[in-house]
Amino acid sequence: MAVAVGPPTPTPVLVGDYPTLVRPRLEHIQQALVQLEQQLAVLKTAPVRMAEEDWRNQMQSILDDLALSEADLRALGGRVSAPPALGAEIDKFVGDLDFVVSEWRMALDYDPDSTHFTRAGRAEKMTADEVDAILSELRRPIGPVATPTRAA
Numbered sequence: 456m457a458v459a460v461g462p463p464t465p466t467p468v469l470v471g472d473y474p475t476l477v478r479p480r481l482e483h484i485q486q487a488l489v490q491l492e493q494q495l496a497v498l499k500t501a502p503v504r505m506a507e508e509d510w511r512n513q514m515q516s517i518l519d520d521l522a523l524s525e526a527d528l529r530a531l532g533g534r535v536s537a538p539p540a541l542g543a544e545i546d547k548f549v550g551d552l553d554f555v556v557s558e559w560r561m562a563l564d565y566d567p568d569s570t571h572f573t574r575a576g577r578a579e580k581m582t583a584d585e586v587d588a589i590l591s592e593l594r595r596p597i598g599p600v601a602t603p604t605r606a607a
Contacts, residue, residue, distance in 0.1 A: 473537040477545060478593050480531065481586055484524045484552065488583045491517050491559075495576070511563060518556050525552045544589055551582045 494514050497504050504510040529549050537545060558575035566572050 473531075473535050474541065474593050476531060476535055477528070477537070477541075478590065480524065480528050481590050481593070484521065484528070485583070485586050485590060487517060487521050487524060488579065488586065491521070491579060492583070514559070514563060518559055521552060522556050525549055525556065528552075541589075541592075548582070548585050548589060551578065551585060555579045555582050 491514075494510070494517060497510065528545065532542065532545060532549075536542075555575060555578045558571050558578055562569075562571040562575050
C-alpha cells in the first residue's frame, strides 16, 4: 500500500564551530546525569521505591531524555566537522552514554541477579566524569590570559 509522504522539511542551519555547538548539548547531558543520580539516591533510603510505578516512570523519562540527547549529539557530528581530538572524545562519549542508557533499561526491565544494575551504575559514574572532563576542556581559555598594564 502506498502512503503519501509530506514534503521534506529543511534542516536548520547550524551557526558556530563544533565546540560552540557541542557545549550546550553536553551541559544538558550533564544535568540529565545529575537527575539520574538524584533519582537513584532515593533508593538508598527507600529501596522499595524501585518497584513503584511513579519512580520507574521518572527513571524511564530521564533515560529517554539521555537517549534523545545522545542521538542529537551523534547527529551533530554528522553535520559539523569536529576537531580530530575533540571528535574522538565525543565519539567515545556517545558510545559510553548509549551503553549507560541501555544498561539502565535492562536493569529496570530484566535483571534477576543485579548485574545490569551494577554495570549501569559504574558506567554512569564513569560517563558523568567523562562529560565533566570534556566540558572542563571546552571551558578552558585557549590562549594566555591578557594582563592589564598601566599606560605610562
